[in-house]
Each structure stands twice: as C-alpha cells, then as structure tokens.
Amino acid sequence: MANSALFDYLLRLGDDRLVLGHRLSEWCGHGPILEEDIALANISLDLIGEASLLLKLAASVEGKGRDEDVLAYFRDAIEFRNALLVELPKGDFGFTIVRQFLFSVFSLLLMDALQKSRNTELSGIAAKAVKESRYHVRHSAQWVVTLGAGTDESHARVQGALNDLWRYTGELFAADDVDRAVEASGDGVDPSTLEAAWRAQVLPVLERAGLQVPSAGYMQRGGRDGRHTEHLGHMLSEMQILARSHPGASW
C-alpha cells in the first residue's frame, strides 16, 4: 500500500507539471511579444523538466519496468492524475497568466514543504523546483498586476479568467487517502495544509491588481481520480502522437 500511494502521489505531482508545461509550450511562436514568447517557453521547459524527474521517480517506485517516457506518452487520459486546472485550454494571454499565478504559488509552497520529504530523491527534486518556481511566481504575479490594473480591456480579460479559473483551485488542496498516506509516511505533503498560506500570498496580489475574488462556491474536481474534462484527451492526442506512431524511435 505504501508504495502504491507514493506512486499515485508522484504521478499527481508529475502530471500537473507535464500537462501545464505542454499547455504553456503551445505559446511557443505565439507570444504577444518576443520576451514573453521566450519566458513562457522557459517556464514550460522548467515544468517539463520537473515532470520528467518526478515521473522517473514514480516509475522506479512502481518497479514495473516503465520509465518516464512510457508514463508520459503511453497512458490515456483516464490514467492521468493532474488537477483539472492545468488541462484547460490555454485561452488568451490573460487566462494563461492567471492560471500560471494560481498554480505557481501553490507549486512553490508545495515544493518548499517537500524539501523535508524523507525520500531523498523527492526532496532533491523539490529543492531544485523551489528555485525555479520563485521565478515563475514573480513573472506571473507581475503580469497579473500589470493586466489587472491596466486598461479596461486587460482588466476585463483577467477578471473573466479569474472568474472561470477560481472553481478549479479547490482541487489543488483537496486531500484524499493517497495524500494522507504519504503525509503519514513522511514522503509527501497533505495539500490541504497549504491552502491558508496560498490564500495569504494570492489574495493581496489580486487586490493590488484591482481584481474581485469570486465568492466561494462549488469547486470542480475529478482529475486526481482520472475523471477529466474533454480537453485533456485532445491535448494528449497531439502530445502523444509522435511517440505512439513510432514507438521506441530515437534521434
């Protein structure tokens, strides 16, 4: 049981970053300005790099001879364990930025806490991710303020994005048996313990940006159990087609 919980937990960590990294990579060549095109590609690279390390560790914990590439490219949507937040289509630049901000603060707090994992490989991956996440938080927070306090058009777009995205944030902190098992064993962190710190960081930035926080309502969830939106399957079909058409190919 212990190993199976840790495997599921690592899949969640890896899949969040793989799926969001892929969504961000869709901006490559389409950024609003050159610097942002480069920045989003850089952040995407960090996330996919983190995903690669986490899925590699997941595969070794599972011990069934799979590796990180098999986990990334040869699982179907129903086997993915990412939160719904990260699989939504990239939307406009405002939508992408608001999602990056909401996720990056969560990721920074989580990775900071995971530095104390008793699993030394996971704590090492987390220590690297903390350094990268600090850049991600700063980048997205600055844009949230710039766009929120910018023109009527930019304000309306990020407010709309926040309204759409807020109902997906609850899943980040929803703990289940997997989370409680890894918290108890000292391998992982129960995400519900991070929610207060997340709000303490996120709300002041939204306020500075002049954005209204949507009222607490129904929170969407299901991704951690493999129940996804229709969008993930479409994304995976594009992400996985090369590996599946040419299994074992190398270049």
Add this chain to the structure above:
Amino acid sequence: MVTRATPSREELLAILDEVKDPEVPAVSVVELGIVRDVAATQVGVEVTITPTYSGCPAMREIESDIREALAAHGLGPVEIRVVYSPAWTTDWIGPAARAKLEAYGIAPPGVAERDELVSLERRARRVRCPFCKSSDTERKSEFGSTACKSIWFCRSCRQPFEEFKAI
C-alpha cells in the same frame, strides 16, 4: 590494454575542465559546478554531475562530452551519476569563471536569493554591461535564450546583453 597508474582526482578534474558548457562555451562544466565529483574506480571512472535547471536540455550533451574527454585520455568505462541534492546554485561559480563569463559577453550572476520564500519584487540589482562596463542598465526579462540567462539592455552603449541569473 596498457596498464597505467590510477589517475588522481586532480588529474581527472583537469581533464573534465576541458569540457565546456555547450550553451556557454566560455566556461567548463567543472567551473560551473555541474561536475560535483570524480573518482577512479576499480573498473573505470565515476563522474557525479548535477543539472543546472530541471529541464536543462544540455545535460545529455554534457554527459557525452564527458565520456569523450575521458576516452581521449584512454580512460573508461565511464559511469555517470546524476544527483539533485544539494541543488545547483550559481554561488558555486568562482571568481575566475565569473571573469571569463564577462569577457565572453555575459554578465556574471549576483548572489542567489536568501530572502522570503514568496517574493513578488526582484531585489534591485545593478548589473554591469559586459561590453562597455556601464552600470546604466535595465532588465528586460528574467527569461532569456537559455534557462540560465536573463535579458538586459545597456542604456549607455545601447546594446542588449545577457546575465547569468542567480539561482
């Protein structure tokens, strides 16, 4: 095969110091702190390396460059171990390598962050233009042509340049 004396750690490091970073060829993988350790073993050589960024795309090339450099000195087989802890920091880059970076046209990194975990503002930092040495410069983006660099502009000589960003 000719039997030869077991090379010392210093000799091995000197060989690895010939391996340049593929994306910043002004400095070696030893100077950047990517090589954490090297030792001759009973069967060959074991090299311990750590990535700069989780997704650094140069790691595979660095591994093959390390194997080639050691093979060129008749050493091998080479076992490469990748470690993630302690996490790589630009604080490991020494003064000599920093001077090489600047001469190559990349501003060397400042001190890595030690302040609060979530900081929304970048601490103000004066970065000297590697070309004209003016400090009248501004940051254009924290993300540059590779994961390890940020983009700056020198208002004095009107040149864009890159900084090796502190991490």
